[in-house]
Amino acid sequence: CEYAALGVIGDDGRLAQFLHLGMDEDAAAGLGNLPQGDGILGLLVDDPRPLRLHDLGAHPASSGFPAGHPPMRSFIGAPIRVRELVFGNIYLTEKRGGGPFTADDEELLVAMAANAAVAVDHARLHDELVRTQAWQQASARITTALLSQQDSGDVLRMVMSEGRLLVGADDVHITRRTVDHEETLRPISAVTHGSRT
Numbered sequence: 146c147e148y149a150a151l152g153v154i155g156d157d158g159r160l161a162q163f164l165h166l167g168m169d170e171d172a173a174a175g176l177g178n179l180p181q182g183d184g185i186l187g188l189l190v191d192d193p194r195p196l197r198l199h200d201l202g203a204h205p206a207s208s209g210f211p212a213g214h215p216p217m218r219s220f221i222g223a224p225i226r227v228r229e230l231v232f233g234n235i236y237l238t239e240k241r242g243g244g245p246f247t248a249d250d251e252e253l254l255v256a257m258a259a260n261a262a263v264a265v266d267h268a269r270l271h272d273e274l275v276r277t278q279a280w281q282q283a284s285a286r287i288t289t290a291l292l293s294q295q296d297s298g299d300v301l302r303m304v305m306s307e308g309r310l311l312v313g314a315d316d317v318h319i320t321r322r323t324v325d326h327e328e329t330l331r332p333i334s335a336v337t338h339g340s341r342t
Contacts, residue, residue: 150165162233185201197251202218
């Protein structure tokens with residue numbers, strides 16, 4: 146095919162990412178915002194089953210193309226399912242040589258989507274394992290520091306620093322509620338981009 150794309154579905158059920166091949170970056174930039182999952186692309190988001198069309202524009206759900214978009218007629222799409230959840234969809238358009246995509250093309254695309262699902266699942270499991278190991282190591286360091294004779298301020302800053310790194314935060318602040326004329330929060334410690342105050 147001439148064009149291929151992968152749409153990643155976000156938490157809101159619409160396309161959160163749209164990666165494409167076949168169209169150069171300047172042409173893609175001239176089209177404005179990437180698709181969000183309307184029209185034909187929305188069909189696969191709302192009803193995640195393989196879909197083959199001879200002519201995209203002739204389908205009732207077609208919302209047309211923006212100005213400057215290359216012509217596309219033949220279309221095939223398939224969902225990427227990761228443990229029964231739909232991660233996203235693979236889309237192919239403009240079969241080379243003309244004519245529509247075939248049942249054999251659909252079978253191959255479904256198999257490719259299954260392989261993509263395995264890769265996504267493995268990547269997620271790896272990320273989860275890395276996060277778990279990081280939490281365990283940080284927990285051990287914090288426990289050791291709490292049981293040590295270190296200065297409590299140093300231990301507090303170390304806990305904040307570990308927490309900032311684990312969650313990927315830029316800043317961590319600890320505040321204490323004070324009672325004077327009105328209740329306010331007074332900062333007692335902060336860690337910012339690795340610095341300590």
